[in-house]
Amino acid sequence: MNIRSLTRGDGVVIGAAVLLFIASFLSLTGGPDCSGLPAKYCQAQDFSSLNAWDALSTLMSMYLAGVIGAAIVVLSRLLPQQRKVAGLELAPFGVALTIFAAWTGFWTIIGSTSAGAGLIIGLIAALILAGGAVATPLVPALKVALIGAPKPQPAAAPYGAGPNPGYGYPGAQQQAGQGYGYPGGQQPQGGQGYGQQAPAADGTAGGAAGATQAAGSPADFAPFWFAVPVARPLYGEDGSPAPIAELAPGTWYLAVEQRGQALIAQTQDGRRGVLQDTTGIQRG
Numbered sequence: 001m002n003i004r005s006l007t008r009g010d011g012v013v014i015g016a017a018v019l020l021f022i023a024s025f026l027s028l029t030g031g032p033d034c035s036g037l038p039a040k041y042c043q044a045q046d047f048s049s050l051n052a053w054d055a056l057s058t059l060m061s062m063y064l065a066g067v068i069g070a071a072i073v074v075l076s077r078l079l080p081q082q083r084k085v086a087g088l089e090l091a092p093f094g095v096a097l098t099i100f101a102a103w104t105g106f107w108t109i110i111g112s113t114s115a116g117a118g119l120i121i122g123l124i125a126a127l128i129l130a131g132g133a134v135a136t137p138l139v140p141a142l143k144v145a146l147i148g149a150p151k152p153q154p155a156a157a158p159y160g161a162g163p164n165p166g167y168g169y170p171g172a173q174q175q176a177g178q179g180y181g182y183p184g185g186q187q188p189q190g191g192q193g194y195g196q197q198a199p200a201a202d203g204t205a206g207g208a209a210g211a212t213q214a215a216g217s218p219a220d221f222a223p224f225w226f227a228v229p230v231a232r233p234l235y236g237e238d239g240s241p242a243p244i245a246e247l248a249p250g251t252w253y254l255a256v257e258q259r260g261q262a263l264i265a266q267t268q269d270g271r272r273g274v275l276q277d278t279t280g281i282q283r284g
Helices: 008-023 039-044 056-078 090-111 117-135 207-214
Strands: 224-227 232-235 243-247 253-259 262-266 272-275
Touching: 008 056, 008 117, 056 090, 056 117, 090 117, 243 272, 253 272
Parallel strands: none
Antiparallel strands: 224 253, 232 243, 232 272, 253 262, 262 272
């Protein structure tokens, strides 16, 4: 499971489900009019203590149906591949449960003569829950990752690539006082040391040939880290139509090769495949 695959829409679904669960403990009905003659009767009865847990049909069809539907929707986002139950994918089944909970809550509050806080807040939470579950795949603002992807840590610089490279590293700037006999270094007065040859006239090891080799052209493609804005399938390199994995937003993947407009991407578990849709990717 990858928690970074959750989107803002999933956050709305989770928040509404929590509010719906809290509403199940609140009063379903309001107390009757206790003014005048029925006052003594009202004092003998406690109308505010009834909640959804005292009405099994309302609890199961509205409150728990919405909470279970939200859990299924979020679980389908966390799984790397969609699971099917009785031929149906988890996400549509969870969305259907949230719509059913909102439908039940609407007609329950319509048929109630005195709706309490539990019914009112429960209906509001069920409507938000169903709206979030339906709109998440459709509204771009709700597809944004709930948890931002961390920036990939830069690789450690190789020896000699820092501001103070080691002695003798190719291309490193040498100090004015190199050791005795270093090419181009300060020589002692009175001539060269015994057996020491003069440095090359062009001052470059290998002359023009060495300079040409050092100025080689860079590679056309360099591997880089990237993240996708929305979930996208990763297909096998053998060209099979079935995806081998799904790239989730909020996770960094490594692009190791480019094939036309497509990228060869590598997942965290080492699998490699073809990412055909590269629009809107974020480079690290």
